[in-house]
Amino acid sequence: MQERAAGAGKSAPSAQITRERPAWRRSINVQELGILVIFLLWVIFLSLATDTFLTTRNVFNMLRAFSWIAIAAFGQCMVILTAGIDLSVGSNMALSGLAAAMLAVNNVPVPLAVLGGLVTGGLIGLINGLLVTRLRLPPFIATLGMLSIARGVTYGVTGGWPVRQLPPEFNQIGQLDIMVGSWPVPLPVIVMLVLAALVSLFLSRTVTGRHIYAVGGNEEAARVSGIKTQSVKLFVYVSCGVLAAIGGILMTARLGVAAPTAAEGYELDIIAAAVIGGVSLFGGEGTILGVLIGAALMQTIRTGLNLLGFPTYWQPAAIGAVILLAVTFDQWRKRRSRSVR
Amino acid sequence: MTATTATTPIVEMRNIKKSFGAVQALRGVDLTLMHNEVLGLVGDNAAGKSTLMKVLSGAYIPDEGEIYLEGKRVHITGPDDARRLGIEMVYQDFMLANNLDVAANIFLGREVVRWALGPIRVMDKRAMEIQSQQLLRRLNINVSSVRLKVEHLSGGQRQAVAIGRATAFNAKVIIMDEPTAALSVSAIGQVLDLIRELKAQGASIIIISHRLEDIHEVGDRVVVLRHGRKVADYPVTGDVQSFRERVVSYMVGARDDFSKVVAEED
Numbered sequence: 020m021q022e023r024a025a026g027a028g029k030s031a032p033s034a035q036i037t038r039e040r041p042a043w044r045r046s047i048n049v050q051e052l053g054i055l056v057i058f059l060l061w062v063i064f065l066s067l068a069t070d071t072f073l074t075t076r077n078v079f080n081m082l083r084a085f086s087w088i089a090i091a092a093f094g095q096c097m098v099i100l101t102a103g104i105d106l107s108v109g110s111n112m113a114l115s116g117l118a119a120a121m122l123a124v125n126n127v128p129v130p131l132a133v134l135g136g137l138v139t140g141g142l143i144g145l146i147n148g149l150l151v152t153r154l155r156l157p158p159f160i161a162t163l164g165m166l167s168i169a170r171g172v173t174y175g176v177t178g179g180w181p182v183r184q185l186p187p188e189f190n191q192i193g194q195l196d197i198m199v200g201s202w203p204v205p206l207p208v209i210v211m212l213v214l215a216a217l218v219s220l221f222l223s224r225t226v227t228g229r230h231i232y233a234v235g236g237n238e239e240a241a242r243v244s245g246i247k248t249q250s251v252k253l254f255v256y257v258s259c260g261v262l263a264a265i266g267g268i269l270m271t272a273r274l275g276v277a278a279p280t281a282a283e284g285y286e287l288d289i290i291a292a293a294v295i296g297g298v299s300l301f302g303g304e305g306t307i308l309g310v311l312i313g314a315a316l317m318q319t320i321r322t323g324l325n326l327l328g329f330p331t332y333w334q335p336a337a338i339g340a341v342i343l344l345a346v347t348f349d350q351w352r353k354r355r356s357r358s359v360r
Numbered sequence: 361m362t363a364t365t366a367t368t369p370i371v372e373m374r375n376i377k378k379s380f381g382a383v384q385a386l387r388g389v390d391l392t393l394m395h396n397e398v399l400g401l402v403g404d405n406a407a408g409k410s411t412l413m414k415v416l417s418g419a420y421i422p423d424e425g426e427i428y429l430e431g432k433r434v435h436i437t438g439p440d441d442a443r444r445l446g447i448e449m450v451y452q453d454f455m456l457a458n459n460l461d462v463a464a465n466i467f468l469g470r471e472v473v474r475w476a477l478g479p480i481r482v483m484d485k486r487a488m489e490i491q492s493q494q495l496l497r498r499l500n501i502n503v504s505s506v507r508l509k510v511e512h513l514s515g516g517q518r519q520a521v522a523i524g525r526a527t528a529f530n531a532k533v534i535i536m537d538e539p540t541a542a543l544s545v546s547a548i549g550q551v552l553d554l555i556r557e558l559k560a561q562g563a564s565i566i567i568i569s570h571r572l573e574d575i576h577e578v579g580d581r582v583v584v585l586r587h588g589r590k591v592a593d594y595p596v597t598g599d600v601q602s603f604r605e606r607v608v609s610y611m612v613g614a615r616d617d618f619s620k621v622v623a624e625e626d
């Protein structure tokens with residue numbers, strides 16, 4: 020209702036949805052594009068600087084290794100979109116993987132063992148969600164507590180000893196390669212790609228997906244629009260728990276052993292993958308495509324530092340610096356987009 | 361007065377009380393809205409106007425009091441209840457999700473569903489965009505694209521989107537909390553036109569405004585709140601000047617028609 024042309028009266032319809040950027044261009048936002056460019060430059064650099072990086076073997080090893088992180092990061096993305104956070108994902112991966120492994124070792128059929136692992140992850144997510152929505156604990160505190168509890172349970176249940184000798188059918192889940200054309204693609208990678216597509220479509224196409232963004236963008240506005248904001252939050256924590264469990268089961272199956280120390284510190288990688296991929300910690304902003312690129316970048320940085328002979332003990336420091344850079348960029352981007360209104 | 365006429369009011373709020381900690385925002389307010397009426401709700405800052413309307417829109421749950429819709433007692437336990445009953449509100453602070461686009465905000469909470477499989481409901485984005493576009497055109501709202509994120513809109517455009525959202529779905533009762541606060545003079549004129557048009561279409565409207573001339577122009581009746589109490593409730597008559605003087609005298613406490621001490625019945 021601003022600055023109408025003089026005497027325009029009821030004519031001159033101004034709302035239009037033509038003259039738009041093409042769909043492919045719209046579907047990718049600035050930070051995704053930025054991070055994609057950085058990722059590609061880094062990959063090109065590594066390909067030229069080392070002769071081991073761009074080998075089929077290395078590429079699939081990397082893909083396999085980052086698939087667990089990426090899958091858990093999809094769930095993390097959903098939580099962060101509502102302006103929450105889930106710090107318990109690493110412990111969740113360990114405990115869910117352990118639950119599935121222990122069931123499998125005790126001769127439970129593999130599909131049921133996997134189901135047991137998924138239920139474990141879902142329960143962890145449910146408790147997180149209830150702590151946040153019912154007891155109104157800040158997500159940071161609630162899931163920090165759960166980080167410790169779930170980890171403690173893995174130690175308590177195993178007495179600190181890894182569960183070994185998992186049945187080969189179970190290990191297949193993480194180790195099987197499926198031939199796609201002439202490429203042996205690891206099963207976890209396929210699971211990751213399928214989940215990426217599903218979660219991405221869910222977030223962008225469904226009513227619940229939109230409500231997730233709305234809750235993160237303006238929770239009070241979502242509430243007065245009739246959205247059950249607490250149910251939406253509960254839903255994202257449960258989803259995050261289940262996705263972390265999928266990652267944890269794939270990881271355990273790949274390693275062939277369920278160690279109580281597994282996935283320790285992964286929560287940081289997972290959150291970093293999401294944030295580097297453009298998911299804003301303020302909520303309401305980010306996509307699964309971005310998370311996928313963020314996770315890939317994290318993994319290639321790790322592998323790349325190895326291949327370049329960067330001292331192992333210094334690597335966490337380098338990764339930390341990358342995370343800080345990404346978060347700084349995120350804040351700067353937010354502030355800029357606020358000021359150009 | 362109006363409450364004694366033969367028809368049942370479309371909205372009747374009785375003895376509404378609401379406190380926030382030690383602050384008694386509403387101390388037992390009665391309010392009626394007749395069918396097809398435009399009611400002006402005025403009062404000083406912090407008088408309780410927004411709070412009273414948020415009780416009606418389901419955003420707040422009152423501590424005490426009853427609400428009747430067309431004579432039937434209703435229990436509004438949340439904004440979704442109010443919306444289902446045909447009550448829409450334009451909030452003072454717009455209540456838009458800045459990270460979503462215009463179409464998404466207009467349809468927030470009642471997305472058009474293309475197909476559903478249990479809890480998975482796939483939206484019909486195209487339909488929502490086209491309908492939003494038509495709505496904005498009908499209301500003469502100048503937004504270059506319904507795919508524009510709300511964070512990129514000006515204050516006036518946001519207010520326009522908020523108004524469009526509340527008026528888009530044929531609500532029976534439309535509440536507007538300072539709908540013209542962020543608008544230019546010509547845009548204010550358009551909102552007043554819109555209110556007349558909505559009334560012509562049969563809606564019943566409550567408008568909160570500090571611009572008394574606007575209430576005088578479109579209002580049928582005015583209710584004045586002061587310190588969480590109703591102090592005046594009478595039809596809009598006469599010229600702007602005398603209307604303004606009378607309303608202000610109630611707002612500042614010089615007059616009070618509902619004081620328990622000076623029981624003035626009329």
Ligand SMILES: Nc1ncnc2c1ncn2[C@@H]1O[C@H](COP(=O)(O)OP(=O)(O)OP(=O)(O)O)[C@@H](O)[C@H]1O
Pocket residue numbers: 380383384385403404405406407408409410411412452
């Ligand atoms: N959510 C809340 N929490 C605490 N106090 C509140 C809340 N909402 C309103 N109040 C208080 O209730 C009183 C009435 O506020 P309200 O917003 O209804 O006033 P108003 O008449 O709309 O004023 P204005 O003209 O400034 O919009 C104020 O003292 C306000 O501080």
Ligand SMILES: [Mg+2]
Pocket residue numbers: 409410411452537
């Ligand atoms: Mg107010």
